[in-house]
Amino acid sequence: MGFFVQLTEAIAERQSLLMTGLDPNPEMLQSWAQRRGMANRSFLSQARHWIKAVVEETSPHVCAIKASLGFYQALGPLGLELLLEVRDLVPRDLPLIIDAKHGDLNSSTALAHYLFKDLGVDAVTLSPLAGQDIAAPFLLYADKAVVITCRSSNPAAKRIQYHPSDADPLFLQIVRECQLWGTPDQLLLEVGTSDPTVLGQVRQAAPERVLMLRSIWSEEERLDGLLEAGLNDAADGLLLPLPQNLLVEDDLGEQAGELKALINRRRERWLEQHPRADGNSCALWVAEEGRPDPADQQATTALILDLFDIGCLLFGEYVQASGAVFNYYVDLRQIISDPNLFHRVLHSYSTLLEQLHFDRIAGIPYGSLPTATGLSLALHKPLIYPRKEVKAHGARRLIEGDFNEGDRVVVVDDILITGGSVLEGIAKLESSGLVVEDVVVFIDHGGQRDRRARERLEAAGYRVHAVLDIAQITRTLLAAGRLSADQAAVLT
Template structure:
């Protein structure tokens, strides 16, 4: 099969595969034995259906998000047209893989529907189906489906062309028409200066009050898996708090861990650095994930230097003068961060920025932040306790008494 298709054309198997038990074997068969480039998958089994296929870094999956079949409307628009199931699928499956590896299949001839999908997935390639039932809508579909580069669409040939003797000529004419529409679209939609490569962060999916603030659903999901505990807990600094934030739980939930990494990455994308340094031990999984996601080398200062082996103070390769961003999970006093920075700087590395997931003090108690700033370091935090408290109280996850404990 592969030999019959020119190598510069992607070979996509439209399997709509949805069986977890056979996914690993099918991925090997399609990608290794048959040499295909991508396969369509049903999303209903969740992220696990895509994982075996995404292990092949040079291959792709296409997630079926919407069908054009009229009988599917009752399912696809559940629970309501304001937040239909097919858009929830679009938002969710983007968390499973990168834009290079995970595409979305959308069956529709309605530009309004396609526009909804594009707004929910601005960076994804959309493979369209059933678009030729009303050819006069082509301009509207292109307008609705183009990304910022007038790209991001994979269009099928009309089926009637497949039986024509002059298939090549008609396909070339259609390609020319679409390219002229692209040029016109680009002339009418100047791209933003800089062509920045912003990190995409998924919109919250339903199930909680809309607070109008980013990461609200992430806060709720972290609470639901037990990342916030109440009681008397001794912190690393020796202070006793009546609550404890345990972010180690996230490493056992790949979906949630991926979302946490995206929230960090939204801060890191604006910083200039050569390497990522995690503060041991709590932030090492996060620093590792960010290193992989952002393609930046990872190093870390040892908490204690071994008496045997290489006896390194810093693990990982680096060059003196490299600029390092320090990543930690929670900022309470700043002591462990400063200790780690001291080891990094004593090895000739340059530290300017510290990125944490939670700033314990926030705007209420700025002592830790000011301590780091006084030492010459900029502090960036995804969340603070006040923001977490506000969100959980609004979502009904905390009682007024519990919220008072965190205040």
């Protein structure tokens, strides 16, 4: 189970947006230990008992547990052993997040292995100042997540975080930039603030991201403002830490339950006050009709540039599968060797697929099968595919995979040039009793300039959806200086 699924299921099952922070602060533990006759015990012993009590009391009322790595490192080897005990104590259906604020490139690979493989945690917080490279080693673990700290709550950080101006502060630039590093299900944002205005700015810049709040907000009035500013269109997408002062109270479990109930009442009221504009999205964060979302444009631009940089676009004389000779070749097979980029490509497909109705995904062999497999896993939809040739031995199936007659199938391919291979695959699917209405491709070679392939499919009764087209790719690469005018002319 991936982190995002684990988190959303925990939110749903426990009906909670609360998160427990397991940070054994000596000053905080002193009064707690005294009330339990542990004043003369070592701090390590006090911390062990406190952690166990907090986990047991709060687990029914929270959707995640977070432990700050620095507290445990400060205790030396015994502290790291204590962190292993934390892993054992936290229920496996609750995500465990390690708050590391890691920012050192040289140790990232080793730390990712230690946290995700040796310790078995589910997510880690990172400092963003080293850029995308800081996240890459952690994002290689597909079932884990990273949390980028985009803003600190420390007052002394204001001069840095609001550079160069209040109108376009650094922390919002970080929010926009780091969304290009990973998809919403693998990259969250940590926001240090108790100011609803600041939280609202982050939410507006990152409407699809889960935001993890880091602040003191125990006053009910402040809580209302933060919920108003930070909830997404489903009245979740916001993780709120239990106030630290509650974590040493004798009736911690009871107070955590009451706070959860209070937040849920506010969420219900929020939903009543923010009716959805349609069945899928909230009007509060939908871009104006007819105007593209700047965040989507930025993500698309970054995706195109990264595809070019890993060699997906080649120039020369290339014979296509249709027999036509082009002066360039789009080689999307390179994508599967770059897990982070491949994940972003899958996300771009998913954005289109989530708007469609289908029972199964069918990949056109062989180029699109890795993509179709990834989409099947990401969207929890069964995968089938029509064989390119029927074997003379074995089961001699025309269609591989399990299906029922009448199932609705969406066909996935990598690039649409003539439409011939897609129509050939559809014919095999339909001859087996399957229903095909939609075709989704990553690149439409013709785009608006040459609609023959698209019109060929539409004339046969199929809707065509494309993530990108060659004209869009050309404009982006030319504007970024990746192509010369002569190369751009070849593409257009």
